[in-house]
Amino acid sequence: MRVALAFAAAAILLAGCMYPKSAEPPASLSAAEVEKARAKDPAADAAAVGAGRELFVAKCGECHDHPDVMAIEDAKWPGILDEMGEKAEIDATQRGSVLRFILAVRAARAPAK
Ligand code: HEC
Structure with missing residues (x-):
């Protein structure tokens, strides 16, 4: 019974969270990347x-693994940081700081087109 409940809970968690x-x-940015x-x-x-x-x-690996910042487009990050900043209990300045870092990594390391 207990095992069945655990499986049900795991299934719900997995389904709810894609x-x-x-x-x-990401590694620290080099001077050239900055x-x-x-x-x-x-x-x-x-x-x-x-x-x-x-x-x-x-803060961003506490509940789930760190997201791959290269796999999510720039435009989605502000909304994600609003939502996740609340979960992570960081203030607006800190959310802005994480956003700046993520967009900087993306700008510096985007594959050449
Ligand atoms: C208190 C737990 C918690 C913390 C801390 C947390 N997250 Fe999340 N995160 C979740 C949960 C739960 C989900 C899946 C459900 C959802 O989207 O709300 C999720 C989903 C995500 C997603 C995928 C959803 C989407 O909208 O694409 C991303 C990306 C993400 N988190 C990034 C972050 C970043 C960046 C931080 C650090 C600022 C962070 N998370 C901190 C709990 C957390």
Whole structure:
């Protein structure tokens, strides 16, 4: 009985949460990568991006594995950070910081077109 309940609970959890691709948190950006990111977002300097990474590493792998930031398009991240920032109990400034980091990684490491 107990086992059956556990399976039912697991099935509900899996069905309810179609978690996207996960990955190890992105490595810190190199100076050259920060420059690349800053072309898109002038405020994405090394300190800002580093602070965002710290938060991402600490807060965004608590409930699920860290999401693969390359697998979700830029436009979706602000909404995700609103929702997940609430879950992670980080304030608006910290959400902005994580968002800046994610978009900087995407800008710097997008495959060449
Ligand atoms: C308190 C637990 C918790 C924390 C902390 C958390 N998440 Fe989540 N996350 C969830 C749950 C539960 C889901 C699946 C259901 C949903 O989408 O609400 C999810 C789903 C997601 C998804 C996929 C859903 C989508 O809309 O594409 C992404 C991406 C994500 N989280 C990113 C993050 C990031 C980035 C952080 C750090 C700011 C974070 N999560 C912190 C619980 C958490």
